[in-house]
Amino acid sequence: MRATFGVGLLGLGTVGSAVARAMTTRTKRLEAMAGRPLRLVAAAARDPKKQRDAGGVTVTQDVFAILDDPDVHVVVEVIGGTSPARDLQLAAFERGKHVVTANKELVAKEWKALHEAARLAKRELRFEAAVAAAVPVIAATRQLAASRPRVVRGLLNGTTTFICSQLDRGRSFDEALAEAIRLGYAEADPTADVDGYDSAYKLSILISLLEGRHFHPDDVRRTSLRGTTLADVESARARGVTIRYLATADFGEKATRARVGPEEVALDSLEGQAAGTTNVVRFETDLAGTLVFSGPGAGGDATASAILGDVIAIARSAR
C-alpha cells in the first residue's frame, strides 16, 4: 500500500463540513479509489468552538499550522472570496502543497497568478467544484480542447434556479431567497447569486478553459434577477415559456461575448424544467457537436463530491 496522503481543510462552512463528513464516513471507498489511504489531518475554521458536524476532525483557528504541517499534501480551500483565500492558496504552493478549491471568485479573478504559482511549485491546482458542483463540467471542458467552441449556455447558479423554480410555483422572490439561504445554497452575501456575480465567475472559468487564456469575469455583461417578479413569471407561463437565470457565451470569429441574466426559456426545455439547484451546461462545438450536462450545482454534498474527486485524482498521481 502506498503512503498515506494528507488533506488539510481550510473552511468549515456548509461545504467544508460536508467534505470532512465524507472523508470520515467513507474512508474505504476513498482509499480504494486513490490507491492509498486518505487522511483528513486537520481543519481550520474562524471559530473552532462553534458546534459543527465535521466528522470529529481536529479544528484549529491557525491556518498556518495546516499549511506548515508536513503531513498535509493537499490543501482544500473552501473559505471562499479573495481575501485571505488568495494569499493562503499561494502560501500553500510555496510550501509544496497541491491545492483543491471550490472558490470560483478567486479562480475567475486570479486565474493567471494561481496557475503560475502552481506551475512554479510543480503542484496541481484543481477546481472541479468551482463550476456546477457535482457535474463534472471542468473535466468535460478540458476534454473538449481540440474542438472549437461556438456557444456555451446554461444555468450555472443553483440559487437563482431555485428562486425561479419557486416563482413558477407562485412563491415570492423574497420567500424563495430566504429559503435558499436557509438551505445553504446561497453565498454568504446572496448579492453574488441574485446579481449574477456567481454565474459570471463560473462562465468566465469555462471560457478561460475553452480558450486557453484568461477571460476576466468583469467582461461578462450582468443583469440582476432582482427585477423579476411573480407577475413576469405568470405572464411568461401563459405564453408557454418561463424565466431562468441564463449564462451565455458566444464565441464569435473576432470576439467572445458573454452575458448572464434572466431570459425566457421554453417550459418544456431542460432549462425550463430545472428546479431546485439543478445546473445545466450546454456546449455547442465544431468537432464534438452539442453536449449537455445537468445535475446538482450547489449544496454541501454535491460540492464535496467534486472536491474529493479532485483530491483522489491528485492522490493517485502524486508520489
Ligand code: HSE
Ligand atoms: N451559491 C452558489 C449557487 C453555490 O447557488 O450556485 C454553488 O456554487
